[in-house]
Structure formats: C-alpha cells, structure tokens
Amino acid sequence: MNQVALKFENMKHLSDGKVSALLAKHLQRASQDCIDRPGDTHARKVLLEFCFTPHVDQEGNCDKVTCEVEARTKVPVYRSTKIEMKPTAAGFLFNPDFDEIDQQKMFEEEST
Numbered sequence: 001m002n003q004v005a006l007k008f009e010n011m012k013h014l015s016d017g018k019v020s021a022l023l024a025k026h027l028q029r030a031s032q033d034c035i036d037r038p039g040d041t042h043a044r045k046v047l048l049e050f051c052f053t054p055h056v057d058q059e060g061n062c063d064k065v066t067c068e069v070e071a072r073t074k075v076p077v078y079r080s081t082k083i084e085m086k087p088t089a090a091g092f093l094f095n096p097d098f099d100e101i102d103q104q105k106m107f108e109e110e111s112t
Contacts, residue, residue: 033076
C-alpha cells in the first residue's frame with residue numbers, strides 16, 4: 001500500500017491531479033483579473049480549503065478521515081460608472097449616449 005504525506009509538493013497526486021488543476025485554474029483567474037483591471041489595486045485572493053471529516057471505528061477511535069478540497073477566488077467587485085437615471089411610474093429612463101440623463105450632443109448628426 002503506497003501512502004504519502006499530505007504536503008504541498010504531493011498535491012499533484014490528489015484525485016489524479018484534479019486538485020492541482022483546480023488550484024491552477026483559480027490562480028489563473030486571479031492573474032487574469034490583475035491584467036484586465038490593473039487600476040483596481042484591491043487584493044485578489046485564492047483560497048484553498050481542506051475539509052476533513054473523521055470516521056470513527058467501533059472502539060470510538062478515528063481510524064481514517066475523508067478530505068474534500070475547495071478552491072475559491074475572490075476578486076474585487078465589478079462596478080460600472082455611476083449612470084444618472086430618471087424614475088417614472090413605468091420604470092427608469094437613461095440617456096444611451098451619456099452618463100447624465102439631461103446631457104445633449106453638441107452637434108446633431110446629419111441624416112443622409
């Protein structure tokens with residue numbers, strides 16, 4: 001029976017490499033978010049959580065555990081710029097050309 005210690009360097013052997021692939025996916029997501037939004041200086045977090053559930057034998061001893069690994073990525077919230085809208089009884093109105101509801105174009109485009 002081949003048994004190895006649960007250490008970071010042995011994670012590649014958990015679930016036929018699926019745990020390592022999961023971690024790589026979440027690290028890539030955090031990295032891509034840094035590239036996509038370099039102006040957002042909030043931290044990106046990758047969390048790898050090991051959840052152990054003990055199994056008790058007939059004598060009341062823990063003879064083995066089951067382990068589940070969860071990975072999560074926390075990236076800053078995506079927010080648009082503030083868009084001014086006008087409330088009406090039927091819902092909200094907005095200006096599709098500008099963020100301000102009453103702003104107008106300086107020059108109207110000519111129709112040809």
